[in-house]
Amino acid sequence: MIVVTGATGNVGRPLVEALAAVGEQVTAVSRRPAGPELPEGVRHHQADLADPASLRPALDGADALFLLFAGELRLGERLVRELLEDAGSAGARRVVVLSSQAAGSRPRAASHAPMRALEEAVRASGLDWTVLRPGGFASNAFAWAESVRTRRTVAAPFDDVGLPVVDPADIAEVAAATLRGQSHAGRTYELTGPAPVSPREQAQTIGDALGEPVRFTELSRAQARAEMLRFMPEPVADGTLEILGDPTADEQRVSPDVERVLGRPPHHFAEWALRNITAFR
Numbered sequence: 001m002i003v004v005t006g007a008t009g010n011v012g013r014p015l016v017e018a019l020a021a022v023g024e025q026v027t028a029v030s031r032r033p034a035g036p037e038l039p040e041g042v043r044h045h046q047a048d049l050a051d052p053a054s055l056r057p058a059l060d061g062a063d064a065l066f067l068l069f070a071g072e073l074r075l076g077e078r079l080v081r082e083l084l085e086d087a088g089s090a091g092a093r094r095v096v097v098l099s100s101q102a103a104g105s106r107p108r109a110a111s112h113a114p115m116r117a118l119e120e121a122v123r124a125s126g127l128d129w130t131v132l133r134p135g136g137f138a139s140n141a142f143a144w145a146e147s148v149r150t151r152r153t154v155a156a157p158f159d160d161v162g163l164p165v166v167d168p169a170d171i172a173e174v175a176a177a178t179l180r181g182q183s184h185a186g187r188t189y190e191l192t193g194p195a196p197v198s199p200r201e202q203a204q205t206i207g208d209a210l211g212e213p214v215r216f217t218e219l220s221r222a223q224a225r226a227e228m229l230r231f232m233p234e235p236v237a238d239g240t241l242e243i244l245g246d247p248t249a250d251e252q253r254v255s256p257d258v259e260r261v262l263g264r265p266p267h268h269f270a271e272w273a274l275r276n277i278t279a280f281r
Helices: 012-021 052-059 071-075 077-089 110-123 138-151 168-180 199-210 221-228 234-245 257-262 269-275
Strands: 002-004 026-030 043-046 064-067 094-098 128-134 153-157 187-191 215-219
Touching: 002 012, 012 026, 012 168, 026 052, 043 052, 052 077, 064 168, 077 110, 094 110, 094 168, 110 128, 110 234, 128 168, 138 153, 138 199, 138 269, 153 199, 153 221, 153 234, 168 187, 168 257, 187 257, 199 215, 199 269, 215 221, 221 234
Parallel strands: 002 026, 002 064, 026 043, 064 094, 094 128, 128 187, 153 215
Antiparallel strands: none
């Protein structure tokens, strides 16, 4: 049985679907009650990773654990270690953790120190581990959905800085493969899309999928920072702006790891946009 945390998110939902489609027993864990979208046969468990005791019942009989943290990481490495110890005690042999590309590309950045601590705890857990380090998500474009629907506009900083954003569906497929296969233990995979794409190009791609032009407006760094501080801590906002505005060569590089694991190239942003275009109509 495979336990998937963050099971209702952009990665967790397609991961649960992919595992269920190949006949795996899955327990989907989320903070909120399960909706009707869960595949038939998938068990749901409501838990908050900030409270490890709430997850323990879901771990009974687990062989593998997909670990996705959000704000809980601010509570520290001890929380992560406790969750991993609980998983091992319940019989799990394998853990796949969703980290971040910046944990490797910016090892001294305060914004991603919690992710580095997460990776260290996973590697020291005694379980067979795999670390997934995705770059920016294509689904971050959902932040523009309301302005595209109502005004056919996109506002973002760093208009022509391109990054190879990754489709969450590709992350989910890689996670499914690593959870099910023995050959991925002890590996760290960097997950990107197939080519850099800038915010201006993303806006044009969404417009092409709509069949209508979408106007792009460039935000200043200060304007973008003010928007980000509405929903993320200051160090994370500043670290994100550094990546978006001044990416390293590693952050702009297209990684071969999606194709290495899945045997096919990663999806282009245009494919993601077409698949999700109803959000922008």
